[in-house]
Amino acid sequence: MLTKSEESRGVAAERVALALQEEILAGRLAPGSRLGEVALAERFEVSRGPVRSALNQLADAGIVTIVPNSGARVREMGREDARALYEVRAALEAEAARLAAGQADARSGETLTQLLGQHAQEVSSHPQGAYLQGPGDRDFHIVIARLSGNPLILRYLTRELYPQLSLLRVKHRNVTGRGQAALLEHRRIAEAIACGDGEVAALLMRRHIRASWEALEAQLAAPSEESEA
Amino acid sequence: MLTKSEESRGVAAERVALALQEEILAGRLAPGSRLGEVALAERFEVSRGPVRSALNQLADAGIVTIVPNSGARVREMGREDARALYEVRAALEAEAARLAAGQADARSGETLTQLLGQHAQEVSSHPQGAYLQGPGDRDFHIVIARLSGNPLILRYLTRELYPQLSLLRVKHRNVTGRGQAALLEHRRIAEAIACGDGEVAALLMRRHIRASWEALEAQLAAPSEESEA
DNA sequence: TCCTCCGATTTTGTTAACAATATATCGGCC
DNA sequence: GGCCGATATATTGTTAACAAAATCGGAGGA
The missing domain is CATH 1.20.120.530 (GntR ligand-binding domain-like)
Known part of the structure; x- marks a missing residue:
């Protein structure tokens, strides 16, 4: 049973998701911050595809919120x-x-x-x-x-x-x-x-x-x- | 609070995910069945992108299993x-x-x-x-x-x-x-x-x-x- | 007969360009 | 001066082509 196998889908996506989660949980990305796909794609030197996948994973984890046709932000917890x-x-x-x-x-x-x-x-x-x-x-x-x-x-x-x-x-x-x-x-x-x-x-x-x-x-x-x- | 907003990401993806879930839960797609991306893309007349997204959603829901670099199948529950x-x-x-x-x-x-x-x-x-x-x-x-x-x-x-x-x-x-x-x-x-x-x-x-x-x-x-x- | 190695084929992972939608800006109007 | 609407910009959603990995088949040898 590989610990990371479930719902990963790709190496780049996984890498981006891990790095993003680390940054968010470390507080370097404040809640409410916009997470634009192009900006992230450039920062991690990948295409927008893996970035999209990573953002979806983090949305499932509950640490980012995604508004369709609008974008992703670091979740603000009330x-x-x-x-x-x-x-x-x-x-x-x-x-x-x-x-x-x-x-x-x-x-x-x-x-x-x-x-x-x-x-x-x-x-x-x-x-x-x-x-x-x-x-x-x-x-x-x-x-x-x-x-x-x-x-x-x-x-x-x-x-x-x-x-x-x-x-x-x-x-x-x-x-x-x-x-x-x-x-x-x-x-x-x-x-x-x-x-x-x-x-x-x-x-x-x-x-x-x-x-x-x-x-x-x-x-x-x-x-x-x-x-x- | 829109009921479908969370983790949907796209209209086509949502449509495919819903349709697939319906088919799986109705038993028309038996557990263990392969869910090839191209086949699904053709069936639903969309590209592989939304199909991928839909499969990820269903994997999160726990009704399909995804093995990286191998593909998605309808989950077999033991x-x-x-x-x-x-x-x-x-x-x-x-x-x-x-x-x-x-x-x-x-x-x-x-x-x-x-x-x-x-x-x-x-x-x-x-x-x-x-x-x-x-x-x-x-x-x-x-x-x-x-x-x-x-x-x-x-x-x-x-x-x-x-x-x-x-x-x-x-x-x-x-x-x-x-x-x-x-x-x-x-x-x-x-x-x-x-x-x-x-x-x-x-x-x-x-x-x-x-x-x-x-x-x-x-x-x-x-x-x-x-x-x- | 069985095993191993190699190549061909299929399938997933990734990329870049295209289309549609929402957001922001600027001009006009009240 | 403030508000409304149209245009312009930027961002997400989608698509098709490209690259890499895995699986499958067959040839060769033990």
Whole structure:
């Protein structure tokens, strides 16, 4: 199962899509920026065909919006978009936790506790720090999605939800910062999964993501946020 | 919010995608069939560009598989694919039910009971009949997704999960046939939503979909099913 | 008889030019 | 001076030709 095979269609298109996604998620292309096809084609030294394909991919990933006969722009996420995103995330990750618990073997719990050990180090070195932002936290959630044995969930998370979450964080730098609390919640989730208790794992995961949402929502209040109709 | 605006990109592409999806879900294009670009371009009297775009859309919807440098085929869904699909469906629709219950106003419950009244008529006219298959049952689930107030869930259901479910049913004609039971379950779900009891609504919805899965899985045992690695 | 290698053919990936649509600018009019 | 309409520009949608890759068939040899 090639990780990149699905819906790629071409080498150049893939290259452009990857590079664009990287730039958008790094914040170098601000939300709302126009993404003209000719400009992109020149920048990446390809034709407009692959650029078109790449833009469609990114539109599916949810980080650009395409208006027919008008063009593509970096997506602007409003408060309602963010809320909907976190609701879907809660549902899918809670399901992932439930399924992972159902398939818990000895190796699974070991993997999780080991991962959490690494995270504990990182958190203690950055006392009130990032944790949640980098690939650190994400790894925990992705590992659980893997353990769930459901490739569809893993695909949705990595290809749509997480890119959109990263896009959300472009506007609000250094969000969260609730590293300690998150780590503790991760521990309890891992424990429930290791015990094979799917119901508890799902419940804790749902709470964990809800807490993450509430932390973000607090920061989402002040800035000017308006989603166009 | 234009219903078709997202990720369409062009009129011809949209037309081809719609027509192809219709043919695939109607079973006229069997799973595994090759979808050569030139052949499709000639059939629809357009160039290969829109055809390519349409195939990418259908690949995102999950009803065709694209192998780079090789081509597109109508997707063949194995047992594991079906299981993963129903797991995701359970998670998303349970969440939709929960959210719908949380936003229950007077009008919502009325809409649901009215819809169920129609369904009851249909079921009684087709005693042991279809119900689940047509747009009949689907409407119930889609209405709940609408009531959830989460456009993302609605989008996933209509654009990815339900097309894939239809594709599953291509192989196994006249599946389910548990119309009476399903209708009863729908009634109880609607009741929970009308009462504003999100937890119960989510639980009942999850059970409902699990029952649907088990009915399908029973029919999935006999036929030769093998998903390529 | 089976395997391997090579070439021909078909199919996808890419490109550049053409057509249609939307956006912006400028002149006229109220 | 402000608003409306027509023209001009720029951008997307589409097409057809070109290039590269993969598949298929057959010839040659073990």
